[in-house]
Amino acid sequence: MNNGKYADACQKFQRVANVDSGSSLLVQRSSGLATELKEVIKERKIFLKAYKKAKMLSENYEYTASNTKLAVILGYGSINESYYRDVYNNSKKLKEYNDRILRSLGYTVDDDSTDANKTRSQKYSKNTKQDVFSGISDSAASAAESKLTDAQVKQARKDLKAQGLNEKAFTDEQVRQVILRAKHEGKSVKQVADEFK
Incomplete structure (x- = not known):
């Protein structure tokens, strides 16, 4: 399960849960973990799809729209679980990149919290007094x-x-x-x- 092979682990837990003569505690735990892993697999698909879309938006210079997609991932309550670590890290890096670009374009990027479990709110306001050509010395x-x-x-x-x-x-x-x-x-x-x- 720790290697990211969630579907395989889910099947193994399901097999244990289906054993008739097994320990009731073991069957109960396996059943619970199988259910949890089904949810993880479903959520990972959603997150990976959202990340892929956010990356494509960022590559097309749509940084604000990309950050909106990333908010779906970064605002998820259990995003810090090990199941989602790769998606979380990639999303966080992409958001930091988007924010850096937005700032260089003269936008103010307010991040209300760095804690992914709290609601994220991003406000982009144009700052015309900032140097338009801020990416160069x-x-x-x-x-x-x-x-x-x-x-x-x-x-x-x-x-x-x-x-x-x-x-x-x-x-x-x-x-x-x-x-x-x-x-x-x-x-x-x-x-x-x-x-x-």
Whole structure:
């Protein structure tokens, strides 16, 4: 059972539980463990499916949606049991990754508790005052910004306006940062600016 072979263990417990002439205590314990393992197998399938979906969402840059899926796993009352340890550890790592990305994009990620047995609540709020290009050191960002021409900034403002965004809401420095982040992430200027409007 400790090796993660839950289905095999469940069958063995079920065999012991079905013995007619066996010790009643042993039969009772085996029956209880067989029932528990059936539940574990069912829950693991649900958790693995949720984790797979959360990972796919994260890979598609949908970090908030990914964290919502992970909340199903991390908020489960018995998630700290050894049966779920691998799923719990993978989910926790993915959530930490998502949170790190969200913070670098200017979102505030509030985690009400690190205890998985308590209800989790995550609030994401946009922080436009935070540096748009926070994933790179200040000196590297400054060097890259200085290489951008005024014509590039003007063109980016035109692109933002054409896409229906208020280009005047951004300072020249912020527009430069948006351009650099768009290049760095392989996105359009509008996609990056949308994240911070």
